[in-house]
Amino acid sequence: MEQVAHLAAAIRDADSVVALTGAGVSTASGIPDFRSDSGIWNRFDPEDFHYRRFCNDPEDFWKDRVSLHETMFGDGIEPNSAHDALRELSKNGHLHALVTQNTDGLHDTTATSAELIELHGNAHRVVCDSCGHKTDAAPIRERVESGERPPRCGDCDGIFKPDVVLFGEQLEKSDLQRARKRSRNADVFLAIGSSLSVEPAASLPRIAERNDATTAVVNLDETPFSALADFDIRGDVTDVLPTLCEEVAD
Structure with missing residues (x-):
């Protein structure tokens, strides 16, 4: 594709390349x-996974959370060719920051x-809601499935929470600040597999565009930013990411 070659x-010419990935990379x-x-x-x-429910009913929250995790991730979930291409770009020095909305x-x-x-955190970690131990x-x-609900921290006896941003929680301020800084300083910004409909992640390509970055959307469907993107x-x-990776290497 001609657009892929130009991108x-x-x-190749950029000093700072940033990628934002969404659910379309993981499906x-x-x-x-x-x-x-x-x-x-x-x-x-969704209300079953609100922070308010975690605080008020951590026992049933955790029962439902284990069921949600099994439904989402099951067994044998592995990176696909899009993940592989991004990793290859990173290894070759052509991707400097990877911001993801995914928790997988x-x-x-x-x-x-x-x-x-x-x-949005990482679903394969937990964090103590009291002392912050991860x-x-x-x-x-496994402890939850064996009947320990809610699971408690061995350091302070606080309750473990999935290390993801639940409904009713704010994004970690330091993570959002890092993402915004990377976006401001990007020469090229790639929005990949994201509908760009959920804030504040949806604002990142706009930050890059306002600071004169070359911007690209790679997605099956149109996004709110598509009309503004250079590509x-x-x-x-x-399909697109492996092709892009090969073109960059040529």
Whole structure:
């Protein structure tokens, strides 16, 4: 695609490339989205995962949370070709920050210098709501399934909470500040697999655009930012991203 080739050239020439990813990057890995006809919120009541319910009824909150986690992630969820392409861009020094709205933990920048900003947290971790201690979620879910509801922190006896932003909670201020700073300083900003309908993440490409970045949307459907983007590439991210990665490497 001609647009992909021109975008690849912009990425090669850029000193700072930032990507924002949304649910469309994860659906190819078998993770359902949230708001489509077959999405998570047509199978579960969003109010059951409100921070208010966690505070008032942590026992039943955790019972439903384990069910939600199993429905979303099941067994054998693996990164797909879009994740692989972003990791390759990072390894080759062509992606400097990766901001994600996803909580699935499938983005891996551990072998690269790219900064990973998980705006909505990570569903594979839990955090104590009292002392802030974080740990792996898998053994905590096992404790819940064995009847320990709610699961408690061994350090302070506080209650563990999924390390994700629940309804009624604010995004972590430091994460949002980092994402906004990266967006302001970007030479190229990629919005990938996101409907760009949920704030504050939806404002990030606009921040980049106002600061003269080259902007691109890669998504199956039109987004509110598509008309403003320098490149509006309609397609499956698992096809477009590997092609883009190859073009950048050429």
